[in-house]
Amino acid sequence: MTELDWPEILLRLGVATLAGAAIGLDRDLHDKPIGLKTLGIVGLSTATVVLLAVQFAEPGKITDAASRVIQGILTGIGFLGAGVIVREGHRFRVHGLTSAACAFLAACLGIACGAGEWKIVLVALVIAIVLLTVGRPVERWLHRLLGGNDTQT
Incomplete structure (x- = not known):
């Protein structure tokens, strides 16, 4: 069993x-329909569950039980994403896919934090922030450049 100390638990x-x-x-x-508090809680909750699974593993190893916990998290987060996408009043239109994907990413980052994989967390978070920041302008520019249909808001 791995025993994590208080600072490590707080950090993760x-x-x-x-x-x-x-x-x-x-x-x-x-x-957008999902925000700071919701995705912060997604990250916290997934890291908490992974920490619990890691506590019972050999140091430095992800066990079969921890693997099943991670699979369950990723399956469950799909329901949160579906709730963001499927909303009343938007018939025949899909909304919220990026927010649903962000919920999935927050869960994945929580899993990585729970496992203590700091390099992966940092690189993924930086790439996500860059993509979310410049993605829309680049998308519009490419639509104009390539003659696509730029009907997104």
Whole structure:
């Protein structure tokens, strides 16, 4: 059994919460249906469950039980994403796919934080923030350049 000390637990849970919240901030700033608090909680909750699974593993190893926990998290997060996408009043239109994908990413970052994989968390978070920041302008520019249909708002 791996025994994590208080600072390590605080670091893993804190970074997971902050990473999810950072992604959620982008959603909040763009008035999307999921935001800072929700994605912060997604990161925190997934890191918590992974920490519990890691506590019972050999040091430095992800066990079969931890693998099943991670699979369950990723399956469950799909329901949150579906709730973001499927909303009343938007018949025959799909909305919220990016927010649903952000919920999935916040869960993945929480899993990585719970496992203590800091390099992966940092690189994934930086790439996500860059993509969320410049993605829309680049998308519009490419639509204009390539003659695509730019009907997105």
